[in-house]
Amino acid sequence: MSNDDNNKPLLTVDGLVAGYTGPVVGPVSFDVFPGEVLGLSGPNGAGKSTVLKAITAEAKRFAGTVRPCQGLTVTHHQQRPELPPELPLLGRELLKVMAADRRDAPAIIRPLLDRPINRMSGGQFQLLEAWACLGGDAELVLLDEPTNNLDGDAMEALAEFIRAARPPRAILMVSHERDFLQKNCSRIVEISHRKAEA
Numbered sequence: 143m144s145n146d147d148n149n150k151p152l153l154t155v156d157g158l159v160a161g162y163t164g165p166v167v168g169p170v171s172f173d174v175f176p177g178e179v180l181g182l183s184g185p186n187g188a189g190k191s192t193v194l195k196a197i198t199a200e201a202k203r204f205a206g207t208v209r210p211c212q213g214l215t216v217t218h219h220q221q222r223p224e225l226p227p228e229l230p231l232l233g234r235e236l237l238k239v240m241a242a243d244r245r246d247a248p249a250i251i252r253p254l255l256d257r258p259i260n261r262m263s264g265g266q267f268q269l270l271e272a273w274a275c276l277g278g279d280a281e282l283v284l285l286d287e288p289t290n291n292l293d294g295d296a297m298e299a300l301a302e303f304i305r306a307a308r309p310p311r312a313i314l315m316v317s318h319e320r321d322f323l324q325k326n327c328s329r330i331v332e333i334s335h336r337k338a339e340a
């Protein structure tokens with residue numbers, strides 16, 4: 143990516159109406175520019191997670207467009223990451239699978255490297271997953287409620303992972319923690335309930 147490309151959006155969401163068997167959110171429009179941390183805020187059930195899922199084509203797009211720039215690489219941290227309990231994977235192996243093992247793991251992650259993920263606490267696994275997304279090379283990182291289960295120290299560590307992001311990387315983050323969004327996002331887009339549902 144050249145410097146000129148820093149003025150062009152990595153992703154343009156235009157008039158997106160998305161959902162499952164029927165629409166649940168939209169129309170929603172926003173751009174995500176290189177280097178920015180964009181927050182999505184709104185009430186429970188407004189469709190914030192669905193917007194992220196529509197970007198990765200996991201949810202259905204009923205109208206509008208999602209235009210990634212050419213060759214955009216995306217990683218998605220799901221709201222309730224689930225792992226098959228029988229999978230005997232160590233923390234460091236998860237990072238390898240997600241191509242996040244080339245950077246030195248931060249101090250708070252290191253104790254988790256040799257621990258089987260099915261023996262981690264909810265908060266430990268959540269933080270490891272967030273690092274697995276933010277420690278890789280994807281240009282656009284989608285984070286869905288990354289602060290779930292995290293205590294104060296882990297939230298601060300997560301904020302540091304986010305602050306360490308450099309262009310062209312951009313982060314699109316959904317969170318209920320209004321303070322966390324305000325402190326860590328360059329911009330916040332409000333997602334409201336669809337009028338038909340209100």
Ligand SMILES: Nc1ncnc2c1ncn2[C@@H]1O[C@H](COP(=O)(O)OP(=O)(O)OP(=O)(O)O)[C@@H](O)[C@H]1O
Binds near residue numbers: 163187188191192
């Ligand atoms: N897989 C699915 N199939 C059908 N409907 C779904 C599915 N997932 C979510 N929904 C519905 O879509 C609507 C939006 O859900 P979504 O999870 O996107 O909202 P949200 O704003 O992220 O909510 P929260 O803040 O509570 O996490 C809700 O009414 C929800 O019940």
